[in-house]
Amino acid sequence: xxxxxxxxxxxxxxxxxxxxxxxxxxxxxxxxxxxxxxxxxxxxxxxxxxxxxxxxxxxxxxxxxxxxxxxxxxxxxxxxxxxxxxxxxxxxxxxxxxxxxxxxxxxxxxxxxxxxxxxxxxxxxxxxxxxxxxxxxxxxxxxxxxxxxxxxxxxxxxxxxxxxxxxxxxxxxxxxxxxxxxxxxxxxxxxxxxxxxxxxxxxxxxxxxxxxxxxxxxxxxxxxxxxxxxxxxxxxxxxxxxxxxxxxxxxxxxxxxxxxxxxxxxxxxxxxxxxxxxxxxxxxxxxxxxxxxxxxxxxxxxxxxxxxxxxxxxxxxxxxxxxxxxxxxxxxxxxxxxxxxxxxxxxxxxxxxxxxxxxxxxxxxxxxxxxxxxxxxxxxxxxxxxxxxxxxxxxxxxxxxxxxxxxxxxxxxxxxxxxxxxxxxxxxxxxx
Amino acid sequence: xxxxxxxxxxxxxxxxxxxxxxxxxxxxxxxxxxxxxxxxxxxxxxxxxxxxxxxxxxxxxxxxxxxxxxxxxxxxxxxxxxxxxxxxxxxxxxxxxxxxxxxxxxxxxxxxxxxxxxxxxxxxxxxxxxxxxxxxxxxxxxxxxxxxxxxxxxxxxxxxxxxxxxxxxxxxxxxxxxxxxxxxxxxxxxxxxxxxxxxxxxxxxxxxxxxxxxxxxxxxxxxxxxxxxxxxxxxxxxxxxxxxxxxxxxxxxxxxxxxxxxxxxxxxxxxxxxxxxxxxxxxxxxxxxxxxxxxxxxxxxxxxxxxxxxxxxxxxxxxxxxxxxxxxxxxxxxxxxxxxxxxxxxxxxxxxxxx
Numbered sequence: 001x002x003x004x005x006x007x008x009x010x011x012x013x014x015x016x017x018x019x020x021x022x023x024x025x026x027x028x029x030x031x032x033x034x035x036x037x038x039x040x041x042x043x044x045x046x047x048x049x050x051x052x053x054x055x056x057x058x059x060x061x062x063x064x065x066x067x068x069x070x071x072x073x074x075x076x077x078x079x080x081x082x083x084x085x086x087x088x089x090x091x092x093x094x095x096x097x098x099x100x101x102x103x104x105x106x107x108x109x110x111x112x113x114x115x116x117x118x119x120x121x122x123x124x125x126x127x128x129x130x131x132x133x134x135x136x137x138x139x140x141x142x143x144x145x146x147x148x149x150x151x152x153x154x155x156x157x158x159x160x161x162x163x164x165x166x167x168x169x170x171x172x173x174x175x176x177x178x179x180x181x182x183x184x185x186x187x188x189x190x191x192x193x194x195x196x197x198x199x200x201x202x203x204x205x206x207x208x209x210x211x212x213x214x215x216x217x218x219x220x221x222x223x224x225x226x227x228x229x230x231x232x233x234x235x236x237x238x239x240x241x242x243x244x245x246x247x248x249x250x251x252x253x254x255x256x257x258x259x260x261x262x263x264x265x266x267x268x269x270x271x272x273x274x275x276x277x278x279x280x281x282x283x284x285x286x287x288x289x290x291x292x293x294x295x296x297x298x299x300x301x302x303x304x305x306x307x308x309x310x311x312x313x314x315x316x317x318x319x320x321x322x323x324x325x326x327x328x329x330x331x332x333x334x335x336x337x338x339x340x341x342x343x344x345x346x347x348x349x350x351x352x353x354x355x356x357x358x359x360x361x362x363x364x365x366x367x368x369x370x371x372x373x374x375x376x377x378x379x380x381x382x383x384x385x386x387x388x389x390x391x392x393x394x395x396x397x398x399x400x401x402x403x404x405x406x407x408x409x410x411x412x413x414x415x416x417x418x419x420x421x422x423x424x425x426x427x428x429x430x431x432x
Numbered sequence: 433x434x435x436x437x438x439x440x441x442x443x444x445x446x447x448x449x450x451x452x453x454x455x456x457x458x459x460x461x462x463x464x465x466x467x468x469x470x471x472x473x474x475x476x477x478x479x480x481x482x483x484x485x486x487x488x489x490x491x492x493x494x495x496x497x498x499x500x501x502x503x504x505x506x507x508x509x510x511x512x513x514x515x516x517x518x519x520x521x522x523x524x525x526x527x528x529x530x531x532x533x534x535x536x537x538x539x540x541x542x543x544x545x546x547x548x549x550x551x552x553x554x555x556x557x558x559x560x561x562x563x564x565x566x567x568x569x570x571x572x573x574x575x576x577x578x579x580x581x582x583x584x585x586x587x588x589x590x591x592x593x594x595x596x597x598x599x600x601x602x603x604x605x606x607x608x609x610x611x612x613x614x615x616x617x618x619x620x621x622x623x624x625x626x627x628x629x630x631x632x633x634x635x636x637x638x639x640x641x642x643x644x645x646x647x648x649x650x651x652x653x654x655x656x657x658x659x660x661x662x663x664x665x666x667x668x669x670x671x672x673x674x675x676x677x678x679x680x681x682x683x684x685x686x687x688x689x690x691x692x693x694x695x696x697x698x699x700x701x702x703x704x705x706x707x708x709x710x711x712x713x714x715x716x717x718x719x720x721x722x723x724x725x726x727x728x729x730x731x732x733x734x735x736x737x738x739x740x741x742x743x744x745x746x747x748x749x750x751x752x753x754x755x756x757x758x759x760x761x762x763x764x765x766x767x768x769x770x771x772x773x774x775x776x777x778x779x780x781x782x783x784x785x786x787x
Contacts, residue, residue, distance in 0.1 A: 102495040103495065106492070106493060132754075136492070172694075172695060173695070200499070202488055203481060203484045203485045203488050203758075204488075280521060282468075282521075283472075283521075284501055284503070365503055367503060367504070368501045368502055368503040369480070369484040369487065369501070369502040369503070369504075370499050370500075370501050370502075371484075371487060371488050371491045371499040371500070372491065372498070372499035380470070380472075380501040390504075392667070392669065393477075393504075393667045393668070393669060394481075394669075395481060395668075395669075395688055395689055395692045395758075395759060396692065397692065
């Protein structure tokens with residue numbers, strides 16, 4: 001048996017030996033080798049160049065934004081002595097408790113007193129030195145410590161926008177002169193601008209904050225998530241697990257893919273016509289913004305969801321059915337939990353896109369000036385990217401760095417969302 | 433382990449489903465038909481900085497009031513929203529950088545907003561500007577008309593440089609960055625500068641305004657579309673930047689932008705008068721125009737704080753007031769007094785005055 005097998009083998013080593021071994025030393029061969037290595041190196045270099053170029057663009061964007069915007073997180077303050085004891089404000093300590101305090105202090109002319117103090121300390125244009133909101137800082141201090149009303153105290157008050165711009169860089173000539181006069185006296189200082197993180201829009205760049213727009217973004221995203229996620233996941237499950245394969249399913253599938261590619265401004269027009277026009281929902285409200293963005297995000301979630309569900313191996317379904325699970329138990333106990341990391345990643349990426357969206361929100365009126373953060377889903381609000389757009393159009397020079405600072409805040413928010421998507425994927429992903 | 437964690441995440445996701453129903457209920461309550469307790473204003477981007485400033489002071493003075501909502505839509509688009517009806521779903525105030533047109537009033541009246549207060553808040557100048565290192569132009573309305581009109585004198589515009597328009601001007605290419613057609617600033621450019629230049633250049637234009645308004649429009653105020661006039665959108669800061677990078681170009685925008693960017697751009701003299709506060713306030717500068725607020729009378733008693741906001745406006749628009757520091761040009765005393773009386777006595781506008 002084995003003998004016959006051996007007999008069928010090629011008749012000996014002589015046959016391969018007839019092939020002459022490749023002679024690698026000839027000039028032509030060496031040339032070919034060089035060309036192959038060169039092609040390899042060229043490709044690697046081109047790929048590296050492409051990556052470097054895109055990383056360079058990103059670095060350029062981040063660096064310019066940081067360079068211009070980091071100043072937006074700080075504010076310039078000037079030390080002003082205010083003698084509230086001598087000013088004899090007609091305010092009783094009892095009035096400082098509770099809701100009437102703001103009105104009582106405003107009515108007693110606190111703003112005038114602060115301006116006069118600045119003029120007394122820094123010459124007759126001293127009141128131009130202070131930000132329009134400087135007296136509010138004093139007001140808050142008095143509310144926190146009513147004993148200030150009876151004595152002399154020094155406050156670090158925010159300066160007006162032209163002085164702020166001049167102190168941080170290049171400003172208007174008069175402001176530069178003022179800064180040059182004050183700097184040797186050591187009364188100007190820089191500190192963290194906490195107001196930028198916790199107040200709303202304002203007409204004065206020294207008093208603006210992103211909290212109003214940020215809260216508007218959060219409310220809008222909440223509505224979007226609550227609508228788009230369940231509807232998107234349920235559609236994906238139905239289409240993948242239950243829908244019969246026929247012409248109608250194909251049409252729906254093509255429509256969803258098309259919907260995901262529709263320019264966002266079209267959704268804005270739809271929102272304007274349907275939610276504002278037909279349903280009569282309030283203009284500029286996060287609920288309408290959320291509904292509009294949900295329409296835009298849903299197809300993305302459906303597509304990501306279907307891909308994730310498709311990636312669950314059929315053996316899991318068969319095994320579950322085999323041990324007696326009902327189809328709905330198979331879906332909710334096995335398929336969906338295994339597909340969830342993929343679905344969540346898709347959802348977060350869709351939400352990040354919705355977060356950066358401006359065009360559809362402009363159409364439904366979320367571009368208004370609102371000096372207070374929204375208190376609910378139907379309160380007028382704006383969102384971060386629209387706030388950036390609005391500030392870029394402002395007359396005052398101080399808004400340039402505030403615009404960049406708001407962009408930094410938006411980028412940090414987006415990075416956090418994308419980071420969350422990556423974390424969820426790594427944490428829950430199963431490999432087969 | 434991972435599987436259980438994923439299932440917990442799933443349960444969480446399903447738990448938020450019922451909240452969806454809550455969101456839907458919320459949506460039903462927020463319908464536009466009900467009452468509204470905050471002031472809503474729409475309209476011109478030129479008046480926007482002033483109204484926002486007044487709104488901000490209004491909120492600072494009344495800590496319990498809800499912040500007014502002010503949208504910058506452009507005068508024309510704002511008029512459409514403003515005139516769509518009365519009631520909580522429609523804005524209370526229209527910021528306008530030109531007077532309401534008779535056709536717009538008709539639209540308003542048709543939708544129920546018959547009584548409207550007209551309040552002149554101040555004056556604005558439309559300023560022509562060039563970069564600091566620009567060619568230092570001295571223009572007349574006729575030069576501008578001949579340079580940027582689509583059909584100066586009834587013939588298609590072929591002028592490529594300013595010298596083609598007027599031999600006294602330098603041979604720099606005509607390039608003007610200006611506002612889009614929906615902007616009140618553009619209307620003012622058409623009305624104050626181009627119509628004036630047109631009627632000075634072509635004597636047949638003046639009678640045409642009455643006999644054939646459409647032909648007048650085509651002759652006098654249509655702007656050329658071959659690239660010499662660049663529509664720069666509502667973003668006036670962008671125009672300032674373009675001027676800095678292109679010193680040969682001219683820009684058209686509201687006077688407050690010129691004031692704020694004095695170190696980057698120069699005003700261009702028209703008829704020998706450079707745009708300045710004094711020249712615009714006393715009407716010597718040809719490009720000055722009044723700014724208005726339009727307010728629905730029915731809303732004054734329905735929307736809390738609306739009357740207070742208007743009264744606050746009257747205290748801020750004086751020559752030494754904060755609005756002037758922000759770039760507004762104060763109206764003459766008699767105009768301000770009259771506007772204050774309109775607010776105090778709630779005198780509606782007489783539609784016969786509009787045209």
